[in-house]
Amino acid sequence: MVLAGCRGAPRDDADPPPRRVTQFSVINALMLGDYDGVFSIGDVLEHGDFGVGTLDHLDGELIVLDGRAYQVNGEGRVLDAGSDRKTPFATVVRFVGDGSLRCPAARSLAELDAFFEQRVPHANSFVAVRVEGRFETLTLRSVARQEPPYRSLSEVAKEQAVWHHEKIAGTLVGIRTPAWAHGLNVTGTHWHFLSNDRRVGGHVLDCRIEQAASTYQVCTDWLVRLDDRPEFDRLDLGRDMRSQVSDVESARGVGE
Amino acid sequence: MVLAGCRGAPRDDADPPPRRVTQFSVINALMLGDYDGVFSIGDVLEHGDFGVGTLDHLDGELIVLDGRAYQVNGEGRVLDAGSDRKTPFATVVRFVGDGSLRCPAARSLAELDAFFEQRVPHANSFVAVRVEGRFETLTLRSVARQEPPYRSLSEVAKEQAVWHHEKIAGTLVGIRTPAWAHGLNVTGTHWHFLSNDRRVGGHVLDCRIEQAASTYQVCTDWLVRLDDRPEFDRLDLGRDMRSQVSDVESARGVGE
Numbered sequence: 001m002v003l004a005g006c007r008g009a010p011r012d013d014a015d016p017p018p019r020r021v022t023q024f025s026v027i028n029a030l031m032l033g034d035y036d037g038v039f040s041i042g043d044v045l046e047h048g049d050f051g052v053g054t055l056d057h058l059d060g061e062l063i064v065l066d067g068r069a070y071q072v073n074g075e076g077r078v079l080d081a082g083s084d085r086k087t088p089f090a091t092v093v094r095f096v097g098d099g100s101l102r103c104p105a106a107r108s109l110a111e112l113d114a115f116f117e118q119r120v121p122h123a124n125s126f127v128a129v130r131v132e133g134r135f136e137t138l139t140l141r142s143v144a145r146q147e148p149p150y151r152s153l154s155e156v157a158k159e160q161a162v163w164h165h166e167k168i169a170g171t172l173v174g175i176r177t178p179a180w181a182h183g184l185n186v187t188g189t190h191w192h193f194l195s196n197d198r199r200v201g202g203h204v205l206d207c208r209i210e211q212a213a214s215t216y217q218v219c220t221d222w223l224v225r226l227d228d229r230p231e232f233d234r235l236d237l238g239r240d241m242r243s244q245v246s247d248v249e250s251a252r253g254v255g256e
Numbered sequence: 257m258v259l260a261g262c263r264g265a266p267r268d269d270a271d272p273p274p275r276r277v278t279q280f281s282v283i284n285a286l287m288l289g290d291y292d293g294v295f296s297i298g299d300v301l302e303h304g305d306f307g308v309g310t311l312d313h314l315d316g317e318l319i320v321l322d323g324r325a326y327q328v329n330g331e332g333r334v335l336d337a338g339s340d341r342k343t344p345f346a347t348v349v350r351f352v353g354d355g356s357l358r359c360p361a362a363r364s365l366a367e368l369d370a371f372f373e374q375r376v377p378h379a380n381s382f383v384a385v386r387v388e389g390r391f392e393t394l395t396l397r398s399v400a401r402q403e404p405p406y407r408s409l410s411e412v413a414k415e416q417a418v419w420h421h422e423k424i425a426g427t428l429v430g431i432r433t434p435a436w437a438h439g440l441n442v443t444g445t446h447w448h449f450l451s452n453d454r455r456v457g458g459h460v461l462d463c464r465i466e467q468a469a470s471t472y473q474v475c476t477d478w479l480v481r482l483d484d485r486p487e488f489d490r491l492d493l494g495r496d497m498r499s500q501v502s503d504v505e506s507a508r509g510v511g512e
Contacts, residue, residue, distance in 0.1 A: 124489045180493040220484040226476040237436040
């Protein structure tokens, strides 16, 4: 090391390697209703500047973009998520981008997913994908703040708010998780959106691209920060909840 | 930060937080015969001074103790594993110990496991356990170096060498993995042993304790380093191989 003195400095994760994806807690804990935020947004931002998640009490969708954290609350309002706010579940990377691809005019989110799976195979790695462009249509959702005793995410998601937008410009923030990490994160690509004017955002249920470009980053270094409270140890995290996770992440809501 | 200049220094993992457990690759890759070492022992030692694993070509058992890496080869010889050697699978922590317990005179490894599960519950965290003492009996195994095309670990383990020792003093190096991380690491406690005279070691199949003391460390920060070769991406890591892993880790061999 050039700076020998650094070896003695307190270690933190303020400068994680770019091929690292860091997640806070695991998806099955969230599925079981563990919505208490135990990790600060400040801590999350030290681990990455790009990612997705939720807020304390499941208070909406979290979008981390260009080093800032945004909350999309249950009414669809985009707010700054201060570094003192907390989260029960989030996934971030320090986005540098190790490749770029012009996006096809995908007619659905499934088509967009298929495009990236083909062009950025790496089936057993995590991949962060940033898509910037204009969208013909966009279907977003958010969830409303919950109070204990918490219901499961499958129950709460039935009451999600869903919004349809047309002709909107912004960024899709995507984190792709390999299939073998089911139970720990959302397998496939988990997409959130934030508009260029920072007035519209949410968890993406569907989209139709007008014109877009993407950058991506393959992550082979996966850090999982676990909750150290006794409540966490009591959760049955080994249950196979793949179909419930899939329902929660892609369901269009009761009104669809 | 006191030393502002450090923020610009190249980031490495030479000083990982003490509550971090770092694993190189995942157990299902090893089960499927992915024995090519892609991580250097030097890299492993930068992530921890205490742990277990194997060597390139499945060339025996790896024990990391007090910052040194030892290989127990297929004949049971204990050798230094130089930092230029490689490993396909290993798990380490920087051991500081956040608690100590006097061990019971356990009559079996299962009894020892049950003791720690009761006294150090933390069912959803990783736990490193160091047991130092004298053993009435100790059953160890190692595996012989393989050449490609590799057979699965279930096949290779049928040919493992098993040794019985009596009245031996040394250290058990244990890494406990929560049940929900099956497929990724060896669930339950994965124990390796190294004698005080550094002449006997291996993967522990059974033991009977005469007298021992232990220190342990709960890890809530779990780093997984994934192999970035295309071969790794072709492995079907999502298969449920729990029963095969259990057989491989605890089977006493054909001669038992």
